[in-house]
Amino acid sequence: xxxxxxxxxxxxxxxxxxxxxxxxxxxxxxxxxxxxxxxxxxxxxxxxxxxxxxxxxxxxxxxxxxxxxxxxxxxxxxxxxxxxxxxxxxxxxxxxxxxxxxxxxxxxxxxxxxxxxxxxxxxxxxxxxxxxxxxxxxxxxxxxxxxxxxxxxxxxxxxxxxxxxxxxxxxxxxxxxxxxxxxxxxxxxxxxxxxxxxxxxxxxxxxxxxxxxxxxxxxxxxxxxxxxxxxxxxxxxxxxxxxxxxxxxxxxxxxxxxxxxxxxxxxxxxxxxxxxxxxxxxxxxxxxxxxxxxxxxxxxxxxxxxxxxxxxxxxxxxxxxxxxxxxxx
Amino acid sequence: xxxxxxxxxxxxxxxxxxxxxxxxxxxxxxxxxxxxxxxxxxxxxxxxxxxxxxxxxxxxxxxxxxxxxxxxxxxxxxxxxxxxxxxxxxxxxxxxxxxxxxxxxxxxxxxxxxxxxxxxxxxxxxxxxxxxxxxxxxxxxxxxxxxxxxxxxxxxxxxxxxxxxxxxxxxxxxxxxxxxxxxxxxxxxxxxxxxxxxxxxxxxxxxxxxxxxxxxxxxxxxxxxxxxxxxxxxxxxxxxxxxxxxxxxxxxxxxxxxxxxxxxxxxxxxxxxxxxxxxxxxxxxxxxxxxxxxxxxxxxxxxxxxxxxxxxxxxxxxxx
Numbered sequence: 032x033x034x035x036x037x038x039x040x041x042x043x044x045x046x047x048x049x050x051x052x053x054x055x056x057x058x059x060x061x062x063x064x065x066x067x068x069x070x071x072x073x074x075x076x077x078x079x080x081x082x083x084x085x086x087x088x089x090x091x092x093x094x095x096x097x098x099x100x101x102x103x104x105x106x107x108x109x110x111x112x113x114x115x116x117x118x119x120x121x122x123x124x125x126x127x128x129x130x131x132x133x134x135x136x137x138x139x140x141x142x143x144x145x146x147x148x149x150x151x152x153x154x155x156x157x158x159x160x161x162x163x164x165x166x167x168x169x170x171x172x173x174x175x176x177x178x179x180x181x182x183x184x185x186x187x188x189x190x191x192x193x194x195x196x197x198x199x200x201x202x203x204x205x206x207x208x209x210x211x212x213x214x215x216x217x218x219x220x221x222x223x224x225x226x227x228x229x230x231x232x233x234x235x236x237x238x239x240x241x242x243x244x245x246x247x248x249x250x251x252x253x254x255x256x257x258x259x260x261x262x263x264x265x266x267x268x269x270x271x272x273x274x275x276x277x278x279x280x281x282x283x284x285x286x287x288x289x290x291x292x293x294x295x296x297x298x299x300x301x302x303x304x305x306x307x308x309x310x311x312x313x314x315x316x317x318x319x320x321x322x323x324x325x326x327x328x329x330x331x332x333x334x335x336x337x338x339x340x341x342x343x344x345x346x347x348x349x350x351x352x353x354x355x356x357x358x359x360x
Numbered sequence: 361x362x363x364x365x366x367x368x369x370x371x372x373x374x375x376x377x378x379x380x381x382x383x384x385x386x387x388x389x390x391x392x393x394x395x396x397x398x399x400x401x402x403x404x405x406x407x408x409x410x411x412x413x414x415x416x417x418x419x420x421x422x423x424x425x426x427x428x429x430x431x432x433x434x435x436x437x438x439x440x441x442x443x444x445x446x447x448x449x450x451x452x453x454x455x456x457x458x459x460x461x462x463x464x465x466x467x468x469x470x471x472x473x474x475x476x477x478x479x480x481x482x483x484x485x486x487x488x489x490x491x492x493x494x495x496x497x498x499x500x501x502x503x504x505x506x507x508x509x510x511x512x513x514x515x516x517x518x519x520x521x522x523x524x525x526x527x528x529x530x531x532x533x534x535x536x537x538x539x540x541x542x543x544x545x546x547x548x549x550x551x552x553x554x555x556x557x558x559x560x561x562x563x564x565x566x567x568x569x570x571x572x573x574x575x576x577x578x579x580x581x582x583x584x585x586x587x588x589x590x591x592x593x594x595x596x597x598x599x600x601x602x603x604x605x606x607x608x609x610x611x612x613x614x615x616x617x618x619x620x621x622x623x624x625x626x627x628x629x630x631x632x633x634x635x636x637x638x639x640x641x642x643x644x645x646x647x648x649x650x651x652x653x654x655x656x657x658x659x660x661x662x663x664x665x666x667x668x669x670x671x672x673x674x675x676x677x678x679x680x
Contacts, residue, residue: 073544074515187634217406217571219631222615226627244545247617251625274621289549290619291578293601299556300578302549306514 034102035205035238036062036085041099043077043084043262050311054080056262056318057099059337062255064205067232067239069249069270071286072259075307078242079129081259082208085240086124087116104205122152125199129211131191135183141194142179145169148201168197172227189220193227200231207232207239213248225251246290250274255343258283261308261318268344278340280348281323317349325350367430368533368565369395369418374427376410376417383640387413389589390427392665395533395582400559400566402580402597404573404612406635410589411569412456415535418567419451420444431533449479452526456538458518462510468521469506472496475528495524499554516547523554533565540575552579573616577601585609588638588646591665595672605674608647645677653678 043055055077062068070078083089084096087108101108103119125148128134136144145165149156156164166176172193183191192212199207212228213221229252232239241253249256249270256273258266258280266273266280273283285303305322308314314321320330329349337345338352376388387410395401403411416422418429420436428435436447455461462471472492482488493503499520510518519539526534536555540548556579558564570576576583576597583600585593585608593606604610614629633650644659645651651658658677665675 073546189634217635218573218615219406219611220634221617222625222630225617226625226630245617246545246619250619250621251617270621274619285546287619289546291549291552291574292620293574293577293613293616293618294620299553300549302553303546304550306516306547 033064034061035064035066035104036060037100037102038081038085039100039102041081041084041101042097043080043089044095044097045080045090045093046095047093052310053313054094054262054310055084056313058262058264060257060264060267062206062238062240065232065236065238066255067241067253068255068257069253070240070242070257070259070264071244071246071249073244073307075310076259077262077310078259079210080262082126082210082240082242085206085208086120086126087111088120118152121148121199121204122202123204124206124208125202125204126208127192127195127199127210127212130215131188131195132215134195135191137183140180140182141169141186141197144194145179145198145201148198152202164201168201171200171231172197173223189216189224192216192224196224196228196231200235200237203235204237207237208242209239210242211244212241214243214245221248228252246274246286258286261313262310263318263347265319265347266345268340269342272340272342272344276344278344278346278351280319280346281325281350282319285322317347365396367394368397368432369393369567370428370430370433371418372428372430374414374417374429375425376413376422377425380639385639386410386589386641387638388417388424389641391584391586391589391591393584393591393594395565395567397532397565398559398563399581400568400579402576402583403567403569403586404571404576404583405586406571408588408635408638409586410638411571411586412537414586415453415537415567415569419448419453419535421453449481449529450532452529452531452534454519454522454526454534454536454539457542458515458522459510459542461522462518464510467507467509468496468501468513471510471521472524472528475525479529481529491528495527498527498558499524500550514547515543516550519543519547519551520554523551523558527558531564533567535567535569537569538571539568541570541572548575555579573612585612588635588641590646590675591673592647592676593672593674594665595674599669599672603672605668605672605679606647606676607651607653607678645675 038058038060041055041058045052045054058081072078085101096109142165145168146161149161149164165179169176169179174193213224254270256270257264260282266283288301303322308318316332317330317335320326335347335349337347339345371393374388374391378385378387405411417424424437429437469492472495473488476482476488482491496503501520540551568579580597582596584591587608593609604613611631631650636649643662645663648654648658663675665673667673668679
């Protein structure tokens with residue numbers, strides 16, 4: 032398979048006057064063309080930061096990539112020049128932001144907003160062609176093209192999110208970063224939007240990184256899953272490995288134990304005790320060890336490496352792998 | 361099911377309309393239910409269906425337009441201010457957003473103390489502080505946080521403060537308005553467990569408002585499904601999940617993304633369209649425009665809630 036995106040040992044920090052926040056700490060990630068990766072984790076796990084660094088839109092001066100590389104179609108994006116970044120942003124890599132209510136410009140019609148990306152990246156198109164393309168995009172996301180002259184406030188939340196999706200897909204990007212695209216929507220509308228994204232993904236063969244905290248959404252549209260905790264991807268594997276496999280990182284188990292399941296009858300959930308560590312003062316060794324039920328001496332001092340369980344299912348935990356006599360479970 | 365056990369709350373024909381420029385907004389329209397002491401009634405629905413208005417009207421934070429709210433058999437709608445003040449000690453509210461429902465200028469101890477002082481439950485600083493510490497322990501807040509301010513704490517801990525504040529006056533009945541929807545899953549599970557423990561220990565009665573069906577299944581004894589201000593289905597939790605009757609309830613259940621890989625969503629199960637406006641609704645079934653089984657009589661006739669099986673109510677023409 033063709034590697035579209037290769038992230039190696041990425042570190043991102045937010046440097047403020049008071050403290051340094053370690054948001055992403057050594058992420059490795061590969062994504063092939065047309066593949067969908069679900070990135071799951073709690074608030075503050077560094078999911079959004081990872082997406083922002085791929086697009087090179089970290090908050091200026093505060094957010095910095097300190098180490099590592101991001102290869103997109105073989106080209107290095109870390110420290111790339113303005114021209115290359117411009118070419119990629121919104122064109123080859125596009126992003127859907129979490130909140131459809133605030134990510135649209137209230138003063139422009141949706142036609143102008145969808146056309147903007149085309150105006151910038153498809154200079155060869157004439158006005159009529161752009162207008163035609165806008166109509167196609169609207170039809171594709173299920174909005175009647177007659178409504179293109181309307182403003183964002185005239186649309187409902189689900190419709191606005193469709194507009195945002197139309198904008199991001201206007202240039203047929205190779206990679207789509209979707210940051211919690213359905214979190215702000217009601218379940219019945221969420222189902223419609225997810226279904227549509229699934230459809231479009233197949234039609235356009237776009238690779239996608241779907242950032243979410245909802246494991247149900249992941250099960251619905253992803254092929255590959257990465258679980259993030261305190262700026263690290265602690266487990267990655269195929270959908271089956273993560274949702275059905277036996278071997279898991281203790282955090283992944285905790286995450287699944289926290290979800291009230293419609294099909295089971297447990298009277299109490301089994302959540303993970305404690306809280307995510309403060310990213311400005313991360314613990315030594317494995318970052319999950321203060322909350323981990325299976326913690327042993329080694330976890331407190333040594334950062335675990337990835338252990339490959341085969342088929343690309345990798346876990347970052349000392350419980351797996353036999354080096355240094357570390358026992359299984 | 362309902363009968364011999366003691367009813368704490370009984371709501372009859374509760375209506376709340378808001379006047380808007382475009383007309384009357386029917387936020388809550390003719391809702392009836394009962395809650396048994398020590399049990400939980402879950403209220404589910406999409407945003408804008410009137411769940412929160414229902415919760416607030418029940419506590420008379422918003423005055424109802426019409427209808428009766430019976431608390432242990434007494435209609436509290438007719439109560440004057442003084443009597444209502446006494447009632448409020450028995451009925452409390454936990455808010456949705458732990459970020460905006462706490463005063464940023466008050467410390468944890470001040471926040472929990474306030475209701476105790478307002479209701480003049482305890483006198484003497486020492487006694488009050490003791491009570492505050494007791495409640496902090498109850499909800500699982502470390503005592504060292506007693507002088508902390510809300511901004512220093514994360515969402516889960518803030519929500520615990522909100523719960524401690526609600527408990528401080530030792531209420532019998534608590535309206536939980538989406539208490540976990542702003543929290544991460546692992547924290548959400550901690551707070552849900554806490555609420556259930558408190559119910560067991562203190563025999564609390566909850567009205568639990570949420571848009572998340574898996575949460576409501578987990579915590580409720582009975583569930584009321586709302587659509588555009590009306591109750592479309594009401595049944596015991598197990599009954600509702602094993603045998604949903606109303607087309608809206610069915611669609612709602614199918615729309616939840618499941619972590620079970622064998623249960624993928626199908627397009628045929630999906631609801632078309634969006635919620636219509638609650639302003640001046642047309643007669644007939646409010647769900648008709650999105651309903652796959654819509655028949656001519658659905659848009660013309662008024663639809664009432666009928667008991668199809670004992671304890672299972674549904675408002676739909678399919679079950680005549």
